[in-house]
Amino acid sequence: MTRRSGVDVSRLPVLATGAQAPLWWGMLLLVTIETVVFGAFASSYFYLRFGAPEWPPAGIDPPDLLLPTVNTLVLVASGVAMHWADRGMDAGNVRRLQVGMAAATTLGVVFLVLKAVEYSDVDYRWDTNAYGSIVWAIVGFHSAHVASVLLKGVVVSVLAFRGHFTRERRLGVQVNGIYWQFVVLIWLPLYVVLYWVPRL
Amino acid sequence: MSGQATPAPPAPALSPKEKAVLERTWSSPKGLLGWFMHVNHRSMGKRYIVTALVFFVLGGLEALVIRLQLASPEAALVDPETYRQLFTMHGLTMMFFFAVPVMEGVAIYLVPLMIGARDMAFPRLNAFGYYVYLISGIGLYASFFLGIAPDAGWFNYVPLAGKEFSPGPNIDIWATMVTFIEVAALVAAVELIVTIFKQRAPGMSLDRMPLFVWSVLVMSFMIIFAMPPLMVTSIMLAMDRTVGAHFFNPAEWGDPLLWQHVFWFFGHPEVYIILIPALGMVSSIVATFARRPVFGYGAVALSMVAIGFLSFGLWVHHMFTTGIPELGTSFFTAASMMIAIPSGVQVFCWIATLWQGKVVMRSPLLFVTGFVFIFVLGGITGVMVASVPFDTQVHDTHFVVAHLHYVLIGGAVFPLLGAIHYWFPKLTGRLLSERLAKWAFWLMFVGFNVTFFPMHQLGFLGMPRRVHTYSADLDWGWLNLLATVGAFVLAAGVAVFLWNVVRSVRRGEVAGPNPWGADTLEWGTSSPPPAYNFAVPPTVASRHPLWEAVPSPGVTGLRSDRREVLVTRLLDAEPDCRQVVPGPSITPLLTALAVSVAFVGLLHSTWWVPVGALLTFGAIVAWNWPRAEHLGLGEDEGETSSVEAAR
Numbered sequence: 001m002t003r004r005s006g007v008d009v010s011r012l013p014v015l016a017t018g019a020q021a022p023l024w025w026g027m028l029l030l031v032t033i034e035t036v037v038f039g040a041f042a043s044s045y046f047y048l049r050f051g052a053p054e055w056p057p058a059g060i061d062p063p064d065l066l067l068p069t070v071n072t073l074v075l076v077a078s079g080v081a082m083h084w085a086d087r088g089m090d091a092g093n094v095r096r097l098q099v100g101m102a103a104a105t106t107l108g109v110v111f112l113v114l115k116a117v118e119y120s121d122v123d124y125r126w127d128t129n130a131y132g133s134i135v136w137a138i139v140g141f142h143s144a145h146v147a148s149v150l151l152k153g154v155v156v157s158v159l160a161f162r163g164h165f166t167r168e169r170r171l172g173v174q175v176n177g178i179y180w181q182f183v184v185l186i187w188l189p190l191y192v193v194l195y196w197v198p199r200l
Numbered sequence: 201m202s203g204q205a206t207p208a209p210p211a212p213a214l215s216p217k218e219k220a221v222l223e224r225t226w227s228s229p230k231g232l233l234g235w236f237m238h239v240n241h242r243s244m245g246k247r248y249i250v251t252a253l254v255f256f257v258l259g260g261l262e263a264l265v266i267r268l269q270l271a272s273p274e275a276a277l278v279d280p281e282t283y284r285q286l287f288t289m290h291g292l293t294m295m296f297f298f299a300v301p302v303m304e305g306v307a308i309y310l311v312p313l314m315i316g317a318r319d320m321a322f323p324r325l326n327a328f329g330y331y332v333y334l335i336s337g338i339g340l341y342a343s344f345f346l347g348i349a350p351d352a353g354w355f356n357y358v359p360l361a362g363k364e365f366s367p368g369p370n371i372d373i374w375a376t377m378v379t380f381i382e383v384a385a386l387v388a389a390v391e392l393i394v395t396i397f398k399q400r401a402p403g404m405s406l407d408r409m410p411l412f413v414w415s416v417l418v419m420s421f422m423i424i425f426a427m428p429p430l431m432v433t434s435i436m437l438a439m440d441r442t443v444g445a446h447f448f449n450p451a452e453w454g455d456p457l458l459w460q461h462v463f464w465f466f467g468h469p470e471v472y473i474i475l476i477p478a479l480g481m482v483s484s485i486v487a488t489f490a491r492r493p494v495f496g497y498g499a500v501a502l503s504m505v506a507i508g509f510l511s512f513g514l515w516v517h518h519m520f521t522t523g524i525p526e527l528g529t530s531f532f533t534a535a536s537m538m539i540a541i542p543s544g545v546q547v548f549c550w551i552a553t554l555w556q557g558k559v560v561m562r563s564p565l566l567f568v569t570g571f572v573f574i575f576v577l578g579g580i581t582g583v584m585v586a587s588v589p590f591d592t593q594v595h596d597t598h599f600v601v602a603h604l605h606y607v608l609i610g611g612a613v614f615p616l617l618g619a620i621h622y623w624f625p626k627l628t629g630r631l632l633s634e635r636l637a638k639w640a641f642w643l644m645f646v647g648f649n650v651t652f653f654p655m656h657q658l659g660f661l662g663m664p665r666r667v668h669t670y671s672a673d674l675d676w677g678w679l680n681l682l683a684t685v686g687a688f689v690l691a692a693g694v695a696v697f698l699w700n701v702v703r704s705v706r707r708g709e710v711a712g713p714n715p716w717g718a719d720t721l722e723w724g725t726s727s728p729p730p731a732y733n734f735a736v737p738p739t740v741a742s743r744h745p746l747w748e749a750v751p752s753p754g755v756t757g758l759r760s761d762r763r764e765v766l767v768t769r770l771l772d773a774e775p776d777c778r779q780v781v782p783g784p785s786i787t788p789l790l791t792a793l794a795v796s797v798a799f800v801g802l803l804h805s806t807w808w809v810p811v812g813a814l815l816t817f818g819a820i821v822a823w824n825w826p827r828a829e830h831l832g833l834g835e836d837e838g839e840t841s842s843v844e845a846a847r
Contacts (some may be wrong), residue, residue: 006210007402009766009775010757011203015819016777022321022398022767029390033428040432041467044447044458051455127444130454134447138440144813151817164826172826 015168027175034145041141042193045134055198056131060124062198071114072191075146078107079184086177093169094160101157104180108150117145133155136173138190142183149183152176205402205775209737210753214413221760226318226731229784237784239323240731241312242331246627248305251334252298257698258341259293262286264691267651269601271684273672280315280668280809284351285370285744287343287666291354292374295470296381297337299612300423303477304388306619307416309627311392313722313729314410316738318765323781324823329387331792340798343373350374351389352481353666355467356437358448358459363441372803375438380799382427389423392416399765400773401721403740403756410720410743411487414501415480418508422473425512430466433459440820442806444618457522469641472511472610476504478615482568485622488718490557490566496549503542503549510539520591525822529588536586543579547572563637564717567618570645574610577602581656596666599659605652606689617644617697624717629727630708636700643693649732650686670831719744737766740773787823794819 017026047057056062085100117141126136155165156176159165214222228238238244266286269277277601278286312320343349351370352361396417400409400746409417437459446452448459487494494500516524516532549571559565581603585591586829594600617640625631637777658679663670668678714723725734736754738745740760745752758764763781768774794815801808 006208006753006755007755007775008206008208009755009778012205012757012766012775013203014764014780016767019770020767020777022394022779024323025394025397029393029424032387033390033424036425037429040429040462044432044462046648047458047461048447048453048455052453053615055707086675086830103462126439128445128451130446130449132452133436133445137436137445148813149815155821164752181397189407 006141007058013168015171017168017171018174021171023171023175024178031178032174034182035065035186038190041134042190045138045193045197048130048134049197052131056124057118057129060128063122063195064118065195067114067118068191068195071111071118072187074107075111075184075187078104078111079181080121081107082177082180082184086173089165089167089170089173094163094165097160097165097173098157099161101153105150105153108146108153112143112146112150115139115146128172135194138194142190143186145183145186152179165183208753211756214735218760219730222732222735223730225761225763225783228731233786236789237786239327239782239784241308241320241323241790242729242733244323244326245305245307245309247330248301248308251330251337252302252305252818253698255293255297255337256302257694259290259298260691260694262290262293264687266290267358267684267687269669270680272681273674274669275679278668281351282347283668284666285344285347285349287341288350288353288356288374291582292350294339294608295354295474295799296341296378297333299608300385300470301333301472302616303419303612304385306481306616306623307477308418310623311395312399313626313725314720315343315396315399315735316721316734316740317395317399317738318733319763319781320391320782321399321765321779322391325387325391326783327785327788328792329384329391331789332387332795333381333384335792335796336377336384336799339380339796340373340377341358343370343377348373353576355463356449356459357463358437358440361437361459362448368544369803372438372441375434375441376799376802379431379434379438380796382431383795385423386427389420389427392420393424393660393662396420397770398767398776400768400775401738401740402766402768402775403752403771404768405770406773407498408740408743410436411483411497411500411504412477412480412720415483415504418504419473419476421442422469422476422508422511424464426469426473429462433462433466438802442802456526457519460519460522461515464518465512468515468518468814469508469511471607472507474612478571478612478619479504481605481615481619482550483546483670483722484718485551485564485568485618487621488716489560489562490553490696491560491717492553492557493719494549495552495556496545497743500546500549503545506542507539509543510535510542514539517586517591521595524832532588533588537583537717540579540583547576550763550765562621563632563634564622564716565616566616566638566641567621570641570742571610571614571618574606574614574645574648578606578608578610581606583598591691594659597659598655598663598665599624601665602652602655602659605648605655609648609652613720614644617641620701622716623722624704625708625711626722626727626729628705628708629711630704630707631711631715632700632704636696636703640693640697640700644690645693646688647686647691647693649691652686654686658683714746719747721745762822785823787819791816791819791823 081100081104085097085104088096088100124132124133127134153176156172215285217711226240227244228234228240265278269275269283287588295664308320308326348369350356350373352366359365396413436447440447440449443604446454448456483494483500513535514532516528517536520529585594585600585603621632621637658676661676663676711727713726721738724738735760739752741752742748755766758766758778764778765781765784766775767777767779769776794812797815798809798812800813
């Protein structure tokens with residue numbers, strides 16, 4: 001692949017999408033960093049769990065399953081809504097983007113409210129023991145991510161309703177979608193760790 | 201509207217009028233407020249390098265006080281508490297505020313030039329990272345001058361660093377400032393990876409990238425996998441200390457060893473994060489001064505990748521004396537010794553390069569020879585401490601101090617100084633004085649060995665690290681005095697180097713574009729380069745574009761009236777699209793200040809964290825709010841005038 005002639009790039013597009021765009025790669029790397037962050041939290045959880053003679057410590061019941069399971073489905077549903085909105089935007093359907101974003105954001109808010117309800121009712125706090133510390137840290141950190149992706153979603157929604165996005169100019173929607181799906185997908189292993197591992 | 205790149209005749213030289221347009225498009229604003237709005241990569245790279253060198257001098261001064269205190273038995277130059285702060289600050293400064301940022305700074309300055317780009321992928325993110333670095337450094341040193349600097353060593357072990365044994369604010373400052381500066385490192389890593397992936401000159405496929413660019417790529421990926429665990433464990437420590445969590449409290453189901461595991465999972469790769477770019481610098485220098493390509497390009501590149509991977513499997517060798525199971529220690533011994541293989545491959549490739557080349561001995565190569573000598577000695581002691589019985593004997597003694605300084609000063613500082621001598625003409629347009637460079641080299645080389653070689657022996661004699669003083673009848677006095685004398689010779693060498701820099705910026709010999717006759721693209725533009733780096737962005741037909749008999753013709757069709765960069769494909773670097781990168785802005789500084797509210801405020805109350813987070817959100821929205829010039833509006837020629845008018 002030698003190159004001996006010059007190259008004229010004046011006809012190349014300026015509005016890139018997907019893997020063409022540097023921003024898409026930047027978002028992928030941000031997601032990688034965040035995955036390592038949650039990985040470090042999960043590894044710490046297992047380190048503490050296998051160093052402990054019983055888990056959860058005496059006096060703490062294993063977590064209830066019903067509410068968090070339903071809530072996990074709520075979060076997955078928000079991811080599905082976001083995916084539907086993204087695919088709509090791939091075809092230039094701004095209406096689908098608006099409806100999908102609204103649905104995903106609402107489901108995200110429901111998730112946070114149910115999380116708050118769930119943890120206002122547990123009988124341990126972060127300062128009870130190391131089990132409480134790691135559980136609250138993971139839940140708190142993930143909830144902060146949900147909150148931030150909701151804020152980000154609000155900004156993207158505002159732009160969507162102002163007619164900013166078009167089929168060509170949808171990179172902002174794409175990277176928002178990547179981050180949203182990350183926040184949904186990373187919750188699934190965390191859900192298993194937090195709610196099923198203590199029952200093993 | 202989406203077209204393709206088309207072959208074109210060689211680009212004609214730009215007319216003065218078009219150059220003036222380019223100059224206006226890419227220039228940075230003037231004045232004090234303007235200074236805070238710079239985003240161009242060379243501006244940020246220079247700031248990183250200069251700031252890191254200031255921290256290098258501060259860390260060095262701390263080391264001199266430490267050496268004065270240890271020069272004679274039972275000395276009382278500083279009290280024990282100050283001494284603890286001194287050695288902690290020395291370690292923190294050199295690892296977090298000098299070594300990593302200076303490597304990033306050199307990379308931020310050089311990588312776009314080496315790959316033929318006009319700027320990096322996210323210029324404002326660059327500026328943001330720099331301000332985060334600067335603010336966290338100022339915060340750390342403010343605590344030092346208030347007498348409340350961290351004092352539990354740079355690796356800050358619990359339970360010493362826990363609330364029970366360190367009730368003061370010192371360790372809170374460690375936790376917040378270290379977490380804070382990791383943000384800067386991660387930002388730079390993302391920026392460098394994306395730029396290397398997507399903005400290489402047409403024709404510069406991955407296997408034609410300069411070895412320095414390879415090393416920066418490996419370093420950046422290592423940062424992405426090593427730094428987040430450190431942030432996590434700092435957050436856990438901060439929670440233990442501020443809201444009464446129990447991660448490291450064995451009485452409440454926690455475990456202090458968790459700190460060591462997570463810290464060294466970061467801490468060991470950290471050493472290689474510093475070393476790998478230095479290896480890339482060495483490869484650049486060796487090729488240029490041997491007047492031939494590096495022997496075994498593929499082997500050298502793959503060795504760096506291999507070191508990057510292996511370095512994540514070594515962390516437990518810092519913990520051989522903590523009573524972990526024997527199977528674990530055996531595994532980590534094997535892994536630790538294995539890293540000698542890719543390191544050795546590179547050393548032999550450089551030897552082969554020099555052997556077959558026509559060696560021109562100039563100051564950059566002189567520093568590289570110093571690197572080889574010192575680093576090999578550090579590598580040998582590294583293989584020694586990788587063995588558990590030996591490590592148990594010398595753990596926490598001055599032998600380890602000697603080993604780590606041979607590795608870090610030999611492995612990073614000498615190549616860095618070689619690199620500064622090598623690329624200084626590109627940054628400033630002037631050469632450093634060869635005569636002063638030789639003085640600096642020999643003072644540093646002799647001073648270094650006189651300082652640190654005796655510490656091997658002191659370690660064998662049983663002198664521990666981090667002791668405030670020692671008793672006279674132990675007979676450690678004369679070796680310590682020798683080390684202190686060496687430290688001042690080393691410092692004199694650094695002073696000569698700094699004087700050389702200050703003097704040569706104004707009065708050095710004018711360099712011209714390519715004073716060394718080097719092969720990579722950064723030498724194909726003027727010294728210092730114009731604000732837009734390349735009047736005609738280059739294309740590439742081999743690994744050594746400037747050594748080609750027929751120079752490759754350049755890229756045409758990028759607009760001059762806005763900040764356009766060419767984006768190419770990841771593997772083969774074929775043209776893919778154009779992107780408009782953002783220009784000068786105050787928002788990166790504002791965002792960095794908003795993030796600081798969260799981090800610095802945490803020292804006062806945890807409530808500052810949500811406040812800072814919301815401020816940060818606002819700043820980021822202001823930063824990213826779409827404006828016409830970023831969106832590629834005005835793509836048709838007819839709309840150009842409206843973009844001009846908007847400016």
